[in-house]
Amino acid sequence: MSRVLWVIALAMLIGGANCARETVSCPEGTAIVDFEDGGRECVPIGPDGGLGGTGGIGGGGGSGNPECEDDLDCPFEEAPRCDLTSQTCEPCLEDLDCAGIDGLPRCDEEEGLCVECLPATEEMDCGDRSCDPATRECSDIVRGSRAECEACVSDSDCIEEFACIPMQFGNVPLRGGFCLQTTGGGECAQPFAFPLPDSRESLSGAAAAVYCGVNEELTSCEAVQALIDNELCEDDFDCAAPGGICRQVGELGLRCTYECTVPSQCLLPEDGSGSTCGDDGGSAPEEYCGG
Numbered sequence: 001m002s003r004v005l006w007v008i009a010l011a012m013l014i015g016g017a018n019c020a021r022e023t024v025s026c027p028e029g030t031a032i033v034d035f036e037d038g039g040r041e042c043v044p045i046g047p048d049g050g051l052g053g054t055g056g057i058g059g060g061g062g063s064g065n066p067e068c069e070d071d072l073d074c075p076f077e078e079a080p081r082c083d084l085t086s087q088t089c090e091p092c093l094e095d096l097d098c099a100g101i102d103g104l105p106r107c108d109e110e111e112g113l114c115v116e117c118l119p120a121t122e123e124m125d126c127g128d129r130s131c132d133p134a135t136r137e138c139s140d141i142v143r144g145s146r147a148e149c150e151a152c153v154s155d156s157d158c159i160e161e162f163a164c165i166p167m168q169f170g171n172v173p174l175r176g177g178f179c180l181q182t183t184g185g186g187e188c189a190q191p192f193a194f195p196l197p198d199s200r201e202s203l204s205g206a207a208a209a210v211y212c213g214v215n216e217e218l219t220s221c222e223a224v225q226a227l228i229d230n231e232l233c234e235d236d237f238d239c240a241a242p243g244g245i246c247r248q249v250g251e252l253g254l255r256c257t258y259e260c261t262v263p264s265q266c267l268l269p270e271d272g273s274g275s276t277c278g279d280d281g282g283s284a285p286e287e288y289c290g291g
Helices: 003-023 119-126 221-228
Strands: 030-034 040-044 081-083 088-090 106-108 113-115 129-132 137-142 163-165 177-180 244-248 254-258
Touching: 119 129, 119 137, 221 244, 221 254
Parallel strands: none
Antiparallel strands: 030 040, 081 088, 106 113, 129 137, 163 177, 244 254
16 A cells, blocks of 8 residues: 555544544443543543542543533532533532432532531431541441440540540551540549540541540550450450450459550459559560459
C-alpha cells in the first residue's frame, strides 16, 4: 500500500472510531461524561456512587461533571442536583436535593454530599441509635448506653457527662473512641485514675479537655473491661484486648488482666481480687492488677 493510501486509511479508521465513540452506549457500571473539549468518555461508577473510580465525579477518570436536564439525570451522592444554568450535576445544597438518592436523605452542606444521617438530626434519622460523625451513617449503638471506658463512635453513645474520646495503645491509635469523663480539675476515680497526657477533642467535636482514662503506654480500656468482666484465659493469646495479659489474679486463677504501676490503676477492693498491683511472686516479669 502506498504511503498516501495508508494515511487515508488511517484517517478513515480514526474518524470511524470517533463516530463510534459519539454514539456508543456505555456498559453497565459506567456513565458518559462530556468534556469541554468536545470529547466523551465512559467513566466507571465507583463503589460510593461517584464517577471516576474512587475519586468521585471526574476523579481519576474525568475532569467534568455529567450533563443533565433535571435532577433525575443526577443519581450521584456527590452531585445529586442539576444546575439548570450550567446543565451539570452539582453537589447538594439542602436535604431536598438528596430526595432522589435512596437511603441518603440528608445533605451534608459542608461537603455537598448526600448522607444517611447527621448528628444534629440523629433522632429523626436513626431512631434510638447514634449517627457516626465520621461516616454520617447510623451506628449499631443505642444512644446513652455506653458507660465509662466502653467503646463508642459518638458523644451521644455515652452516659451523661461523658464524651467519646480517641485513645491509643503505645503510639498506635485505637479504632473509634471510648466514653470518658473530664478531670474537671479534680482527681480521677479508680480504676480510671490516670489522666490522659494531653487535651483531646471528642469524636463529636466537643472542645479539647483533659480526660480520666488509663495508662496508654501499658494498657487499654478493653483490657480493663476484660478484668472487670472476669474473663478466663489460659495464656496471653486468649486476652485479645490491647495490653491484655493472662496472669494469676489473686485466688481466682488465670484471668485476663493488665500491667500497672500503682494500685489506683486497678479495680476497687470491693470489685474483687484485681485491686492490687504487684507480681505473682517471681515468675511474671511485670507488675499487674491482681498480682
